Amino acid sequence: MRLSGHLQNTNIPVNERSPMILPKHHSFTTLGIIKAHHRTLHGGTQATLAYVRRQFGIVGRRSAVKSVIHKCIPYFRHTCRPQTQIMGNLPLERCKASSPFMHTGVDYAGRGFRAYKGYVALFICWATRAIHLEHVSDMTTETFLAASKRFV
Structure with missing residues (x-):
């Protein structure tokens, strides 16, 4: 099954014009999301979603993409939160x-x-x-x- 929309008369490829409808929890869907995640160089949810949206119409795509990305170790190594700076106290002359x-x-x-x-x-x-x-x-x-x- 494929989605149909307002782009039927454009010059874009058929896969982008009418993407395939895929279920959320299917091995083919997971493989497509993994491929998109690698193609976007371990991009975040938005970048992977944008890439996936061009080929597939996944039901519940945001949660499906998040579940795949959260299992990606290189993504979490590069997107870890930086340590917060511990601020020291101001000198007495600066406060009074x-x-x-x-x-x-x-x-x-x-x-x-x-x-x-x-x-x-x-x-x-x-x-x-x-x-x-x-x-x-x-x-x-x-x-x-x-x-x-x-x-x-």
């Missing part, structure tokens, strides 16, 4: 109210060309997240101390 720029952090940003390199020292307020930018010509200790002195 203080005047702006009483507690700061510093970072460097820069862009280098062949003729001239320029850097920016970013002073970041921990309480208000405001920033102060200072131009720095290079990344030596002397230029950082000069930028810090200008900041203060």
Whole structure:
């Protein structure tokens, strides 16, 4: 048996125009889903469903595809959930109210060309997240101390 739809007058192949109707729990259905899963390079449920839908009209296809995919070991190795990062506590200075720029952090940003390199020292307020930018010509200790002195 085959499905018939609105695509009877198109130039697509007969298997896509009128896919075969297959039962959910049949060995041929399982083999077709396994082939589609391998053709989609161990793709997920949506990718495998899209590939299967072009050839077969499976009754209850989503649950049939899921049951086959959940038995695939390479799929689960590559789609395992990443470990969650355990967040540390914020420093005390970051949590309590203080005047702006009483507690700061510093970072460097820069862009280098062949003729001239320029850097920016970013002073970041921990309480208000405001920033102060200072131009720095290079990344030596002397230029950082000069930028810090200008900041203060």
